[in-house]
Amino acid sequence: MNKPKALSVIISVVVALAAFDADGSGSNVFSPYVNEAGKIRVPKNYRTGWTFLGTWSIASDKVEGGAAGFHNVYTQPGTIEAYRKAGKFPDGAVLVKELLKTKTGPLTTGKVSWGDEVEGWFVMVKDNQGRFKGNPLWGDGWGWALFKADNPMETVTTDYKAECLPCHLPVQQNDWVYTYGYPALKTKR
Amino acid sequence: MNKPKALSVIISVVVALAAFDADGSGSNVFSPYVNEAGKIRVPKNYRTGWTFLGTWSIASDKVEGGAAGFHNVYTQPGTIEAYRKAGKFPDGAVLVKELLKTKTGPLTTGKVSWGDEVEGWFVMVKDNQGRFKGNPLWGDGWGWALFKADNPMETVTTDYKAECLPCHLPVQQNDWVYTYGYPALKTKR
Numbered sequence: 001m002n003k004p005k006a007l008s009v010i011i012s013v014v015v016a017l018a019a020f021d022a023d024g025s026g027s028n029v030f031s032p033y034v035n036e037a038g039k040i041r042v043p044k045n046y047r048t049g050w051t052f053l054g055t056w057s058i059a060s061d062k063v064e065g066g067a068a069g070f071h072n073v074y075t076q077p078g079t080i081e082a083y084r085k086a087g088k089f090p091d092g093a094v095l096v097k098e099l100l101k102t103k104t105g106p107l108t109t110g111k112v113s114w115g116d117e118v119e120g121w122f123v124m125v126k127d128n129q130g131r132f133k134g135n136p137l138w139g140d141g142w143g144w145a146l147f148k149a150d151n152p153m154e155t156v157t158t159d160y161k162a163e164c165l166p167c168h169l170p171v172q173q174n175d176w177v178y179t180y181g182y183p184a185l186k187t188k189r
Numbered sequence: 190m191n192k193p194k195a196l197s198v199i200i201s202v203v204v205a206l207a208a209f210d211a212d213g214s215g216s217n218v219f220s221p222y223v224n225e226a227g228k229i230r231v232p233k234n235y236r237t238g239w240t241f242l243g244t245w246s247i248a249s250d251k252v253e254g255g256a257a258g259f260h261n262v263y264t265q266p267g268t269i270e271a272y273r274k275a276g277k278f279p280d281g282a283v284l285v286k287e288l289l290k291t292k293t294g295p296l297t298t299g300k301v302s303w304g305d306e307v308e309g310w311f312v313m314v315k316d317n318q319g320r321f322k323g324n325p326l327w328g329d330g331w332g333w334a335l336f337k338a339d340n341p342m343e344t345v346t347t348d349y350k351a352e353c354l355p356c357h358l359p360v361q362q363n364d365w366v367y368t369y370g371y372p373a374l375k376t377k378r
Contacts, residue, residue, distance in 0.1 A: 047373040048269050052241030055261065059254030059293075059300035067246050067256070071298075080237050100372065104248075107367075108356040109260075111248035114370035167297040178296075181303035183289065184236040 031092050034125055038132030040145040042121045042152035043076070046096050050074040053095070053182040057102075057113065066104030067113035071122075073097045073182065083185050088175060089126045095177070097122040121147045122164075123155075124177070136160060140176060220281050223314055227321030229334040231310045231341035232265070235285050239263040242284070242371040246291075246302065255293030256302035260311075262286045262371065272374050277364060278315045284366070286311040310336045311353075312344075313366070325349065330364060 033043050043050070053073040060068035074096045082090040089095075099122070100115040125143035132138035136159045137145055144160035157163050168176045179185055222232050232239070242262040249257035263285045271279040278284075288311070289304040314332035321327035325348045326334055333349035346352050357365045368374055 047376075048240055049266075050240075051237055052261070052263070054304050055244040055246070055259055056296075056298070057244070057246045057256050057259070057302045058298055059302070061254075065248030065250075065254065067302075068299075070244055070246070072241070072244065074241070077238075107245075108359065109245070109247055110257075113246045113248070113256075114367075115243050115372055117372070118376070170297065178303075183304055183306070187236075187307070 030127075030131060031094070031125055033094055033123070034143060038135040038138055038143065040123055040125055040137065040143050040155060042123055042147050043094065043096060044152075046074045046076075046098075050076050050096070051080055051184070053080075053184055056181055060104070063104045065111050067102045069119070070100040070102055070113075070115045071097050072100060072115065080184050089177070091126055091128040093126040095122075095124040118149045120149050121152065123147065140165070142176060219316075219320060220283070220314055222283055222312070223332060227324040227327055227332065229312055229314060229326065229332050229344060231312055231336050232283060232285060233341075235263045235287075239265050239285070240269055240373070242269075242373055245370055249293070252293045254300050256291045258308070259289040259291055259302075259304045260286050261289060261304065269373050278366070280315055280317040282315040284313040307338045309338050310341065312336065329354070
């Protein structure tokens, strides 16, 4: 490859990279995980690059004392610090609730459950400006979307009011989030 | 303050900062969380700046179906990527197992437990060079230390062989770590 050709290739690569965020996907001004029409996707690097908020363990009705599943919640870097300062989630904050299958067995600390394969994700994106009016995944200050494990790019949610809000009703007065399960929001460490 | 005095103050501050790591504590060449004598402490910013590996939920013998505690495990940035490449923890890798009390109640997804106050921490520091020979907190490729919630700077462990190894014996052949509870080490996300 001659020098002008090589330079041209390098410039093309740089320009292409500049159009994508660090997560390797297209972004808009509001959020790298939401496209211009309000379509939400699961962030790619939440396990290696995001911060953990807390686990919800669901009691099993089959394995006595065991967990039927773990719901592990992550948010992007900076959200915890912003929440500690303002007492609320900042515009653009993303909550990824990873749904894990579990295994249970007798370990040296007793009967213990641990996380295994991913079953899916709930994703919430904070929106203080009501950006996507008329989009049935957006409203009440958030974008709402559930994803099955085999497709983190396409939500299966079609109407957040019918499919998402009912489970969050008990915490409506807390901006719809069960923050009491996220000790990192209140306790410094 | 005159200019030479101000400059002197600035230089002093810069020199002082250079002796400390980003975590705000003294460091040595090996690890910011281990001093020259091999004394281990709990990293300060693991909740906001580290990556999450997995939760172990311990079955309660009091609350039917509930968890008596969560053990949430974190490691510093870069460790997951290094493990995925090499299939083992790199020298200096730190595992912080945060021991949380839990609460259990009927939520919209069923009987659910969630994390609450910190009870303490187990900390392991990977040491491939046998740096602290004769120190009873170091050996078998790791530094080992338990901390109570009220003192993250001073371990209560006095002898890792008697106090730490017994619970890790089932995974001796896996470098003493229960990696099967850490899906992030094997699955990309």
